[in-house]
Amino acid sequence: MSKKLVAFFSASGTTASLASELAKVSDSDLYEIRPEIPYTIADLNWRNKLSRSTIEMNDPSSRPSLADTDLNVDEYDTIYLGFPIWWYIAPTIINTFLESYDFSGKKIILFATSGRSGFGETLEKLQVSAPDSMMIEGYVNPSGKKIIELANMS
Secondary structure, three states: OOOEEEEEOOOOOHHHHHHHHHHHHHOOEEEEOOEOOOOOOHHHOOOOOOOHHHHHHOOOOOOOOEOOOOOOHHHOOEEEEEEEOEOOEOOHHHHHHHHOOOOOOOEEEEEEEOOOOOOOOHHHHHHOOOOOOEEEEEEEOOOOHHHHHHHOOO
């Protein structure tokens, strides 16, 4: 039996709630991806061209620093990776996370929360940060049956 992890970034708590539910259903460990400098409400104002999230998302090379990099990914075969969709892709902190560890040979199953959009180019934008992993799209806003289907993708 392989060991599984649900790793997630949640700026407002929505993705955290979903990640917690998925961890229970999939019998996975839970790990929060936290920025070194937490996001404020003002940082998340996507209507403000000078907000932190807007600046980061307008710069594909942006890599916000992580609060810690002490996760032992070697003990996991499957990683469910959750995040909100920002500007039709994953927040760049997810690239930071993927580039901070060696995910070679790991199965990474993406799941996301979003107000209206799907994955867009998320898979392509993240695969470059973990090129030797097997990365697949799961679901956006899964609930009920979709959570169970997501858990069974491992």
